[in-house]
Amino acid sequence: MKVSVTVNGSAVAAEIADRTLLVHFLRDVAGLTATNVGCDTSSCGACTVLLDGQSVKSCTVLAAQADGRSVMTVEGLSSDPAEMHPVQRAFRAEHALQCGFCTPGMVMAAVSLLAENPDPTEEQVRSGLEGNLCRCTGYHNIVRAILAAARGDAE
Amino acid sequence: MIPAPFSYQRAWSVDEALDLAARRGDEARFLAGGHSLLPLMKLRLAVPEVLVDIGRLDELCYVREAGSDIVVGALTSHQELAQSSLLHRELPLLAQAASQVGDPQVRHRGTIGGSLAHADPAADLPAVIMALDATLVARGLSGTRQIGAGEFFRDMFESALEPGELLTEIRIPRPKAAGWSYVKFTNRGIDWAIAGVAVQGGRVALVNMGPRPLRAAAVERALADGAAPGQAAAHAADGTSPPDDLHADRAYREHLARVLVARALEEASSRAAGP
Numbered sequence: 001m002k003v004s005v006t007v008n009g010s011a012v013a014a015e016i017a018d019r020t021l022l023v024h025f026l027r028d029v030a031g032l033t034a035t036n037v038g039c040d041t042s043s044c045g046a047c048t049v050l051l052d053g054q055s056v057k058s059c060t061v062l063a064a065q066a067d068g069r070s071v072m073t074v075e076g077l078s079s080d081p082a083e084m085h086p087v088q089r090a091f092r093a094e095h096a097l098q099c100g101f102c103t104p105g106m107v108m109a110a111v112s113l114l115a116e117n118p119d120p121t122e123e124q125v126r127s128g129l130e131g132n133l134c135r136c137t138g139y140h141n142i143v144r145a146i147l148a149a150a151r152g153d154a155e
Numbered sequence: 156m157i158p159a160p161f162s163y164q165r166a167w168s169v170d171e172a173l174d175l176a177a178r179r180g181d182e183a184r185f186l187a188g189g190h191s192l193l194p195l196m197k198l199r200l201a202v203p204e205v206l207v208d209i210g211r212l213d214e215l216c217y218v219r220e221a222g223s224d225i226v227v228g229a230l231t232s233h234q235e236l237a238q239s240s241l242l243h244r245e246l247p248l249l250a251q252a253a254s255q256v257g258d259p260q261v262r263h264r265g266t267i268g269g270s271l272a273h274a275d276p277a278a279d280l281p282a283v284i285m286a287l288d289a290t291l292v293a294r295g296l297s298g299t300r301q302i303g304a305g306e307f308f309r310d311m312f313e314s315a316l317e318p319g320e321l322l323t324e325i326r327i328p329r330p331k332a333a334g335w336s337y338v339k340f341t342n343r344g345i346d347w348a349i350a351g352v353a354v355q356g357g358r359v360a361l362v363n364m365g366p367r368p369l370r371a372a373a374v375e376r377a378l379a380d381g382a383a384p385g386q387a388a389a390h391a392a393d394g395t396s397p398p399d400d401l402h403a404d405r406a407y408r409e410h411l412a413r414v415l416v417a418r419a420l421e422e423a424s425s426r427a428a429g430p
Binding site: 001017018019020021024040041042043045048051054055056057060061062064065067109112113127128130131132 | 156157158159160161162163165186189190193194197206208210234257258259260261263264343344345
């Protein structure tokens with residue numbers, strides 16, 4: 001089938017198999033490989049992207065379901081490495097990553113969380129990250145980074 | 156993992172969805188948010204030949220008042236349920252339970268109709284709509300019918316829906332008794348409940364204590380006879396047949412049911428008494 005998805009502001013159209021998952025469309029068709037395939041069972045959140053502004057696990061969405069819709073991946077947060085998104089700057093400042101595998105999904109989950117709740121409590125940040133697993137950091141620095149981004153002091 | 160090949164068809168109205176599904180009979184499945192069906196398809200536990208995508212049917216996305224009932228469109232997402240001011244006011248049990256389904260990403264995509272039609276006994280909302288005495292509205296090519304929540308869940312992953320029949324609406328009467336609670340016990344935050352309980356007034360329904368959601372009839376009888384929450388909760392495992400799996404054995408789930416029902420009844424009773 002033919003699908004056309006607006007990815008990070010640009011239309012990406014392709015003929016794909018009906019069973020193509022959104023994460024494979026992003027990685028293999030759009031060539032955006034920051035979004036990782038982790039558990040592949042909608043548990044780990046490594047593949048989290050925004051679909052029409054809301055966080056989703058792109059391993060559990062068909063590309064066909066995103067046809068005509070708008071997707072943002074971590075590459076879309078900033079086009080210039082010198083101009084990172086406040087959540088990305090906060091992750092760097094607070095050492096919120098070690099191996100980095102979960103980071104693209106973690107950042108997109110955080111962007112979605114802050115869009116819905118710009119001034120979350122620590123408890124709300126922790127429950128808002130229930131869908132994203134990190135095997136390195138123990139989460140403390142990630143939570144700290146998101147709270148810092150919410151306060152706007154992520155320089 | 157990629158699902159086995161299937162043919163994807165997108166419906167733009169309920170009528171079109173019913174037509175598309177009818178052409179392929181047993182081989183077709185409706186796709187709403189996909190957060191129950193797609194994981195099963197990746198594991199080849201479901202291998203439909205046709206998926207009829209109903210995800211664009213905005214006509215099935217609503218929460219509104221209809222006389223003495225609150226009606227919820229089947230395609231309303233868990234996130235929309237959790238944020239509905241009408242539900243917070245009239246059916247806080249449903250709003251609160253929806254806010255505990257899965258994780259934020261799942262709640263953005265998953266729908267109430269999808270969750271109910273999937274009929275997983277470990278899911279949150281089936282027990283909740285039993286505690287709320289809801290009626291489910293299903294449409295097929297031959298017309299519309301209403302199914303009581305108690306008759307809707309037949310067995311594990313088996314509902315009363317016929318092939319090609321689409322769950323369109325959930326009708327919930329305004330509760331007569333105010334106290335409510337939803338309590339579940341999970342391993343990790345995002346996991347299915349090992350056991351759980353939904354309480355609305357004197358109605359008590361259990362999550363994952365059998366192959367389908369169950370009313371805790373012995374607890375309800377004890378409450379009706381004037382038992383205190385702690386005494387009534389002692390009957391929570393009566394008549395249940397909980398699974399024995401890697402998360403918990405049967406005896407542990409029975410114990411958990413008694414503990415959770417006691418907590419939920421206490422919470423419901425303190426809410427009924429007011430602040």
